[in-house]
Amino acid sequence: MSASTETAVIDIAVIAGDGIGPEVTAEAVKVLKKVTSAEGLELALTDYKLGAEHWLATGETLPEKTIQALRGHDAILFGAVGAAPGDTSIPSGLIEREMLLKLRFALDHYVNLRPSFLYDGVASPLANPGAIDFVVVREGTEGPYVGNGGVLRKGTPHEVATEVSVNTAFGVERLVRDGFRRANERPRKKLTYVHKHNVLVYAGHLWKRTVEAVAAEFPLVSVDYLHVDAAMIFLVTDPARFDVIVTDNLFGDIVTDLAAAVTGGIGLAASGNINMDRTAPSMFEPVHGSAPDIAGQQKADPTAAILSAALLLHHLGHNGAAAKIEAAVKADVSTRNPASPRSTSTIGDAIAAAL
Amino acid sequence: MSASTETAVIDIAVIAGDGIGPEVTAEAVKVLKKVTSAEGLELALTDYKLGAEHWLATGETLPEKTIQALRGHDAILFGAVGAAPGDTSIPSGLIEREMLLKLRFALDHYVNLRPSFLYDGVASPLANPGAIDFVVVREGTEGPYVGNGGVLRKGTPHEVATEVSVNTAFGVERLVRDGFRRANERPRKKLTYVHKHNVLVYAGHLWKRTVEAVAAEFPLVSVDYLHVDAAMIFLVTDPARFDVIVTDNLFGDIVTDLAAAVTGGIGLAASGNINMDRTAPSMFEPVHGSAPDIAGQQKADPTAAILSAALLLHHLGHNGAAAKIEAAVKADVSTRNPASPRSTSTIGDAIAAAL
Ligand SMILES: CC(C)[C@H](C(=O)O)[C@@H](O)C(=O)O
Numbered sequence: 001m002s003a004s005t006e007t008a009v010i011d012i013a014v015i016a017g018d019g020i021g022p023e024v025t026a027e028a029v030k031v032l033k034k035v036t037s038a039e040g041l042e043l044a045l046t047d048y049k050l051g052a053e054h055w056l057a058t059g060e061t062l063p064e065k066t067i068q069a070l071r072g073h074d075a076i077l078f079g080a081v082g083a084a085p086g087d088t089s090i091p092s093g094l095i096e097r098e099m100l101l102k103l104r105f106a107l108d109h110y111v112n113l114r115p116s117f118l119y120d121g122v123a124s125p126l127a128n129p130g131a132i133d134f135v136v137v138r139e140g141t142e143g144p145y146v147g148n149g150g151v152l153r154k155g156t157p158h159e160v161a162t163e164v165s166v167n168t169a170f171g172v173e174r175l176v177r178d179g180f181r182r183a184n185e186r187p188r189k190k191l192t193y194v195h196k197h198n199v200l201v202y203a204g205h206l207w208k209r210t211v212e213a214v215a216a217e218f219p220l221v222s223v224d225y226l227h228v229d230a231a232m233i234f235l236v237t238d239p240a241r242f243d244v245i246v247t248d249n250l251f252g253d254i255v256t257d258l259a260a261a262v263t264g265g266i267g268l269a270a271s272g273n274i275n276m277d278r279t280a281p282s283m284f285e286p287v288h289g290s291a292p293d294i295a296g297q298q299k300a301d302p303t304a305a306i307l308s309a310a311l312l313l314h315h316l317g318h319n320g321a322a323a324k325i326e327a328a329v330k331a332d333v334s335t336r337n338p339a340s341p342r343s344t345s346t347i348g349d350a351i352a353a354a355l
Numbered sequence: 356m357s358a359s360t361e362t363a364v365i366d367i368a369v370i371a372g373d374g375i376g377p378e379v380t381a382e383a384v385k386v387l388k389k390v391t392s393a394e395g396l397e398l399a400l401t402d403y404k405l406g407a408e409h410w411l412a413t414g415e416t417l418p419e420k421t422i423q424a425l426r427g428h429d430a431i432l433f434g435a436v437g438a439a440p441g442d443t444s445i446p447s448g449l450i451e452r453e454m455l456l457k458l459r460f461a462l463d464h465y466v467n468l469r470p471s472f473l474y475d476g477v478a479s480p481l482a483n484p485g486a487i488d489f490v491v492v493r494e495g496t497e498g499p500y501v502g503n504g505g506v507l508r509k510g511t512p513h514e515v516a517t518e519v520s521v522n523t524a525f526g527v528e529r530l531v532r533d534g535f536r537r538a539n540e541r542p543r544k545k546l547t548y549v550h551k552h553n554v555l556v557y558a559g560h561l562w563k564r565t566v567e568a569v570a571a572e573f574p575l576v577s578v579d580y581l582h583v584d585a586a587m588i589f590l591v592t593d594p595a596r597f598d599v600i601v602t603d604n605l606f607g608d609i610v611t612d613l614a615a616a617v618t619g620g621i622g623l624a625a626s627g628n629i630n631m632d633r634t635a636p637s638m639f640e641p642v643h644g645s646a647p648d649i650a651g652q653q654k655a656d657p658t659a660a661i662l663s664a665a666l667l668l669h670h671l672g673h674n675g676a677a678a679k680i681e682a683a684v685k686a687d688v689s690t691r692n693p694a695s696p697r698s699t700s701t702i703g704d705a706i707a708a709a710l
């Protein structure tokens with residue numbers, strides 16, 4: 001991977017994927033092209049065919065050679081993958097695990113970064129949402145996502161199925177430190193860590209001790225803890241209280257979909273799967289899935305994909321270009337009228353025009 | 356345990372517990388006394404001292420002899436237990452695990468039943484909540500709550516902490532069947548099971564296969580599946596869509612606090628820890644905790660405790676008495692004015708008077 005800040009060429013792998021993935025990614029690429037050319041940056045894009053469609057055609061999920069090829073890029077722009085929930089031609093969860101999660105693990109995307117921001121003009125389902133502006137720093141490479149576990153006496157009345165959540169000091173500490181760094185750079189400097197250490201004692205106490213230890217390095221950051229169930233309540237009664245939320249892989253999955261919902265829906269929620277050590281490219285993707293039910297109809301909102309491209313630019317150090325995208329989104333979003341929805345490409349055009 | 360439907364004496368163990376537990380339980384007992392006497396039922400109450408205070412005084416969490424004594428009652432009315440989050444005199448989570456969860460496991464409370472109902476006159480944090488009326492059937496005796504797991508190289512940079520979720524065909528099937536039975540008795544006959552089987556394959560597929568198998572016994576019940584993250588979204592964008600939600604212990608913990616929040620708060624959320632086979636007494640408790648910050652101030656809302664007493668009466672077959680409590684709560688709640696909160700005992704008096 002070349003250090004992109006040393007060169008004007010931004011070398012991006014594009015995995016558009018399935019369902020609405022290609023449509024929303026096309027708009028993100030449109031916006032990326034426009035903003036980089038305005039900033040005098042050169043953009044090199046390489047398409048990779050991966051996902052459910054690709055699996056059906058080839059039987060490949062994510063071959064080792066593709067992982068190697070992806071490693072050569074500065075970053076990955078990801079659309080969405082996965083078949084329709086009822087589609088039985090693809091084993092349930094196969095693409096999610098063997099492709100999406102495999103990428104997160106192989107490229108050591110330990111920071112799963114998910115900002116939640118309630119834009120002016122966006123309707124929250126909450127009656128009094130307040131000024132929501134927080135970021136979830138979700139662990140991305142361990143916890144209940146490691147694929148550990150097994151099944152005994154499958155299909156019999158004596159079946160036992162286990163899932164093992166694996167948590168390491170190494171993995172928790174690097175994530176927690178990243179959370180503190182981000183909190184330290186924000187005006188409110190507030191970090192809330194979310195777990196369930198009254199029940200999950202082993203993992204929970206590793207998290208607790210780690211947060212307490214790392215907190216000592218960041219005296220300006222105020223720290224507070226919530227059990228995941230209590231976090232649910234605050235996310236709907238007072239989401240504006242949050243600044244940085246640090247949590248494990250599974251709790252982060254749950255918290256970020258709720259956070260997306262209270263800020264107006266997953267059509268707006270961007271994310272980064274980030275390798276902070278830059279030993280492999282990071283990957284940026286909308287939080288939403290492939291939504292096969294509306295695929296190919298130009299009904300999907302490309303905003304989350306476009307904001308994910310902004311996170312990508314931030315990660316590569318192109319903060320000016322990223323800020324331009326964010327400002328254009330902010331402007332576009334404030335003019336939206338839910339009564340007259342626009343097509344995917346119309347929204348992309350509008351955001352590109354507002355750059 | 357005597358079969359209470361054969362006798363007019365209702366023999367209840369009362370564990371008021373810590374914090375606001377005693378205050379709210381006193382109101383539940385007040386209402387229970389009034390309704391049972393009006394119905395010509397005899398009520399026998401036995402107090403058990405358990406919880407954080409009791410542990411500080413005696414070092415006992417839940418001795419075997421207390422479990423044995425509790426087994427002799429028809430049911431248990433539970434308040435709340437636990438010390439203040441910052442209280443370091445009690446090991447974090449000790450009372451929750453060694454007392455509350457120990458009771459749920461020892462008495463085989465496999466159905467953790469949590470109704471969610473938005474009462475007229477109660478303000479939901481949602482702008483358009485719709486008519487919320489569902490019940491969560493949460494598994495109560497396995498999953499990530501079993502206390503399995505461990506820690507290696509504790510306190511070193513090489514620490515590994517694991518949590519093992521244990522799921523059995525036996526445990527999942529009895530819970531799922533209970534959920535279907537309840538769905539089958541409700542007008543909408545709709546069951547939504549919530550898991551994360553695209554990631555937690557072993558446990559998730561046991562759940563999936565079990566739901567599919569049991570569904571065949573209930574042809575009138577429509578079944579639908581949601582990943583837990585997607586369930587978060589629907590719980591705030593369209594909670595009225597749910598009828599019966601069936602889910603595992605940890606997802607149920609998360610879903611029910613969110614459900615309580617969208618229906619106006621945990622001051623109203625009742626629950627039953629139910630042993631459907633009646634091999635041991637079931638236990639009824641408000642979903643809320645001991646709230647040490649407001650304890651002893653008559654600020655707590657006893658409604659959840661009172662509604663838990665109604666669930667207790669339902670479980671023991673006293674449906675008339677239970678329905679009276681529910682109607683009284685409905686009437687009281689519709690007259691509430693958030694601008695002039697009433698004391699704990701005033702609310703209890705009002706509900707008792709409305710019986
Ligand atoms: C598709 C799925 C495996 C994934 C996850 O659980 O992480 C998704 O829900 C997400 O949040 O990115």
Ligand SMILES: CC(C)[C@H](C(=O)O)[C@@H](O)C(=O)O
Binds near residue numbers: 198229456608
């Ligand atoms: C106190 C805690 C152990 C408990 C749980 O997690 O089950 C509580 O949150 C609940 O939902 O009853």
